[in-house]
Amino acid sequence: MRIAFIIPSQADTGPCIVVKELSAALIAMGHICKIFYFDDIRRLTMPCPAERISFRQAIDFGQWDIIHSHCLRPDCYIRFHALRRHIPDSVKLVTTLHQPVSRHAHRLVYNPLRAFAQSLLWRFAIKAFHTVAVLNDDIFRSLPRKIRNKAAVIHNGRNICPRNSIADTEDALKIARLRKKYKIAGSISRIVGGKGLHQIVEALKYLPDFAYVAVGDGPQMQELKKLALKHGVAERCLWLGYRKNASDYLSQFDVFVLCSYSEGFPLALIEAAAYGLPVVLSDIPLLKSVIAEPDALFYRLDDTRHLARQIRTAQCRKESLGRNIRHRYEQQLTADVMARNYCNQYTKP
Numbered sequence: 001m002r003i004a005f006i007i008p009s010q011a012d013t014g015p016c017i018v019v020k021e022l023s024a025a026l027i028a029m030g031h032i033c034k035i036f037y038f039d040d041i042r043r044l045t046m047p048c049p050a051e052r053i054s055f056r057q058a059i060d061f062g063q064w065d066i067i068h069s070h071c072l073r074p075d076c077y078i079r080f081h082a083l084r085r086h087i088p089d090s091v092k093l094v095t096t097l098h099q100p101v102s103r104h105a106h107r108l109v110y111n112p113l114r115a116f117a118q119s120l121l122w123r124f125a126i127k128a129f130h131t132v133a134v135l136n137d138d139i140f141r142s143l144p145r146k147i148r149n150k151a152a153v154i155h156n157g158r159n160i161c162p163r164n165s166i167a168d169t170e171d172a173l174k175i176a177r178l179r180k181k182y183k184i185a186g187s188i189s190r191i192v193g194g195k196g197l198h199q200i201v202e203a204l205k206y207l208p209d210f211a212y213v214a215v216g217d218g219p220q221m222q223e224l225k226k227l228a229l230k231h232g233v234a235e236r237c238l239w240l241g242y243r244k245n246a247s248d249y250l251s252q253f254d255v256f257v258l259c260s261y262s263e264g265f266p267l268a269l270i271e272a273a274a275y276g277l278p279v280v281l282s283d284i285p286l287l288k289s290v291i292a293e294p295d296a297l298f299y300r301l302d303d304t305r306h307l308a309r310q311i312r313t314a315q316c317r318k319e320s321l322g323r324n325i326r327h328r329y330e331q332q333l334t335a336d337v338m339a340r341n342y343c344n345q346y347t348k349p
Helices: 014-028 072-083 112-128 137-142 169-179 198-206 221-230 246-252 267-274 304-316 318-332 335-346
Strands: 002-007 032-037 050-052 066-070 092-097 131-134 151-153 183-188 210-215 237-241 255-258 279-282 297-299
Touching: 002 014, 002 072, 014 032, 014 066, 014 267, 014 335, 066 072, 072 092, 072 112, 092 112, 092 335, 131 335, 137 151, 169 183, 169 210, 169 237, 169 246, 183 246, 183 267, 198 210, 198 221, 198 304, 210 246, 221 237, 246 267, 255 267, 255 304, 267 279, 267 318, 279 304, 297 304, 304 318
Parallel strands: 002 032, 002 066, 032 050, 066 092, 092 131, 131 151, 183 210, 183 255, 210 237, 255 279, 279 297
Antiparallel strands: none
């Protein structure tokens, strides 16, 4: 098959990383892939040709068997050109929704008016597609019935080769100093409100033998640093900021923590599974529909005492939890499995 992917940019973000992993796996299976993108951001090295385009520019749609878009702007691009009959009927159009399209989900990031408008626009855009892939059962259930009839649940996947060290020697020294005194609870994510990272900072009050290492940056970092000072745990928090090879830092964690209020299918969770790390997750339906006990431990959202207990339990059950989630990764969460699942949808009548 000849498969074109449409993405916003080549930024180091979840949807773009998924396209990188998916295209690499598809190429290994013998398919031909190309990536089209809008913004001149090139943090990722793609495994196939990539071409920058503008929104009004019509690519040669007819040379592709499958056109697979990711995120709102690419979906709108496909809808725009479908309405202008630039896309032949022989081309199958596929989109992957990396988050719910409901206005409630968008309100975690945007103001109510923008959330409402964006939700309406997205629902309008995805009418153009023959297949709508979603990342978990919870997103599937949130879809309008007409869209649900052409939707399929396909989990994200990554091919991860775990490493035992990190390349940045300064970071390695900082973490090593913490490890002399404390066990490490860690996260890898953007530092924004929807990720709920303040809960880990507050949980440290009940975990005197733990430190927190945060890999990632975002607008809430200064607020979280102030919160750590307020609770007297600042000396046990290490804010590393953005790191290109963030998954390497998992080798330094004892427990991986994900406190999100909303998620699609977080890639950091897949990476932690590949490393065989015990994971503690917020008990939101989105995450529970993706992974369940005994592969992970869950805590009641915003209950930081419960979060602290689950982090301690995860550390005590590190071996069994790590073995369970590593098995889950090998069976369901690799890029090869993801590519096979997408091929089944690509060829479905």
